[in-house]
Amino acid sequence: MIPIFSRTMLAALALTTSIAAHAQTAPAIAVDTLKTVTKALSDDSYEGRAPTTPAEAKTVDYIIAQMKAAGLKPGNKGQWTQDVPMVEITAANVTPMTFAGGKTPVSMAYRTDMVAGTYRVTPRVAVKDSPVVFVGYGINAPEKGWNDYAGLDVKGKTVVILVNDPDWQTMTQDGPFEGRAMTYYGRWTYKFEEAARQGATAAIIVHDTEPAAYPWGVVQSSWTGPQLELDEKGDHMDQSQVVGWMQLAKARELFASAGKDFAALSAAAKVKGFRAVPLGVSMSVGFDTTVRRQASKNVLGVLPGTADPNAYVLYTAHWDHLGRCDAVDGDxxxxxxxxNASGIAGLIALAQANAKAGPAKRSIGFLAVTAEESGLLGSRYYAEHPVFPLAQTVGGVNMDSLNVAGRARDFVLTGAGKSQIEDLVKPIVAAEGRTISPEPSPEKGLYYRSDHFSFAKLGVPMLDGTSGENLVVGGPEAGRKAAEDYTTNRYHKPADEYDANWDWSGAVSDLTIYYNLGRKLADDTALWPNWYPTAEFRAARDKSRGSAR
Known part of the structure; x- marks a missing residue:
């Protein structure tokens, strides 16, 4: 058995004083680095940094040059990169998705009404007259006694699925699926995984902006054009033939054609014991695919430790974005x-600060991963094929989009209540003169949407925390407006461009917290933070650390 934190709890009690003293001597985070790296990587010449495109080599070369200049060493046995085998699948000649057998035919146009793709590595996908079944939230959770597929055989069928969890409209975090806070069962990735396990021919999620946490434009830009998946044995032929999304209005039209009340069935799907409902219609869609296999690259630098170099603290950020996407005003x-050019800038700035402070007792790794936007593929590959053994990875920090709206009075722990990393960071946040706030939008399921999740699933606790909405200038209202403006107008759109007028003070404060947490983990060799006993990742950590010992 691993000790449940007795030494760490004692250490945490002493942290407020020690961190405050350390913060006075910690190297300053270089704002010029944040500006320079973000501006460079988001320049049009990098074409949106899509993996496996010509822009990847330029991006990787730039990151390596920055890591070298910061004073890091190559992290992968003398190499700066780790190959990540990818397969790129591009759908073409997508037919409208049609539904027959209802009161009136329903047709959904590609891009505007629906998006469709496949994980299968095959030159052609054709689904014809597949019976359609509404499976509610598409969840099979034995530990909760919840199974939307109970008594159902969906082989050869198309399942229509609601996004998020059944209790997402509960304003507290009480409920079978943690209420307002999304669980992994609410993520679109899970819903497609479960549909495939059930044998569904096609799986279509109904898009609804609030529970999805982003507008249709994000789905459209993310799900059209080349799609990436890890290049694995079997060519993903165990997956559904078609995966995709449909607009909410079209779902209502489809259900009405089938003689069903969409609102009533959606409400019924929120109640335990819901049983799937055949719609009495069939779906057809088809498209050609172009397949290209090519390795992408993770970039890894390291600052070797002095006393315990085979134990590692890890900072992560993803370097990729969407590349060329649907044009807006000609862009x-x-x-x-x-x-996440800003996250890579933060990674480089932290490398500079750590190198300037000198080596810690444990090694500190700086990992820039590929294909986060394609489903956390780069971090997933690293976690499954780690350069630094996960059993020897103490923990770390993931950075996905820095705060450029100004300094915040508060700090938010995404997915709070999971790991002892939180106990370590709280006094560090206090030393920055800030307070901990609950997630303003737990229904977005942010904990499951970035690269730290790849490590969490295999037992490594990583901090995912960032500025809250209570800005020093303007308070919560200004922070909320800034967050809403970014999500609506810039997130996954061509408008996510560098702005010389950004206020980097909030990013600097956050990065100072990340720096002090990382140095604490790297210099206190007694620390091995674990997950709380109730966390879903605890067993993986105990098994990993047990084998290490």
Whole structure:
């Protein structure tokens, strides 16, 4: 058995004083680095940094040059990169998605009404007259006694699925699926995974902006054009033939044609014991695919430790974005300045600060991963094929989009209540003169949407925390407006471009917290933070650390 934190709890009690003293001597985070790296990587010449495109080599070379200049060493046995085998699948000649057998035929146009793709590595996908079944939220959770597929055989069928969890409209976090806070069962990735396990021929999620946490434009830009998946044995032929989304209005039209009340069935799907409902209609869709296999690259630098170099603290950020996307006002480059050129800038700035402070007792790794936007593929590959053994990875920090709206009075722990990393960071946040606030939008399921989740699933606790909405200038209202403006107008759109007028003070404060947490983990060799006993990742950590010992 691993000790449940007895030494760490004692250490945490002493952290407020020690961190405050350390913060006075910690190297300053270089704002010029944040500006320079973000501006460079989000320039049009990088064409949106899509993996496996010509822009990847330019991006990777730039990151390596920055890591070298910061004073890091190559992290992968003398190499700066780790190959990540990818397969790129591009759908073409997509037919409208049609539904027959109802009161009136329903047709959904590609891009505007629906998006459709496949994980299967095959030159052609054709689904004809597949019976359609509404499976509610598409969840099979034995530990909760919840199974939307109970008594149902969906082989050869198309399942229509609601996004998020059944209790997402509960304003507290009480409920079978943690109420307002999304669980992994609410993520679109889970819903497609479960549909495939059930044998569904096609799986279509109904888009609804609030529970999805983003407008249709994000789905459209993310799900059209080349799609990436890890290149694995079997060519993903165990997946559904078609995966995709449909607009909410078209779902209502479809259900009405089938003689069903969409609102009533959606309400019924929120109640335990819901049983799937055949709609009495059939779906057809088809498209050609172009397949291209090519390795993408993770970039890894390291600052070797002095006393315990085979134990590692890890900072992560993803370098990729969407590349060329659907044009807005003639601009078809999704530059990804905030998401996530800013995170890579933070990674480099932290490397500089740590190198300037000198080596810690444990090694500190700086990992820039590929294909986060394609489903956390780069971090997933690293976690499954780690350069630094996960059993020897103490923990770390993931950075996905820095705060460029100004300094905040508060700090938010995404997915709070999961790991002992939180106990370590709280006094560090206090030393920055800030307070911890609950997630303003737990229904967005942010904990499951970035690269730390790849490590969490295999037992490594990583902090995912960032500025809250209570800005020093303007308070919560200004912070909320800034967040809503970014989500609506810039997130996954060509408008996510560098702005010389950004206020980097909030990013600097957050990065100072990340720096102090990382140095604490790297210098206190007694620390091995674990997950709380109730966390779903605890067993993986105990097994990993047990084998290490």
């Amino acid at each position: 078809d480059i999704c530059n990804g300045a905030v998401d």
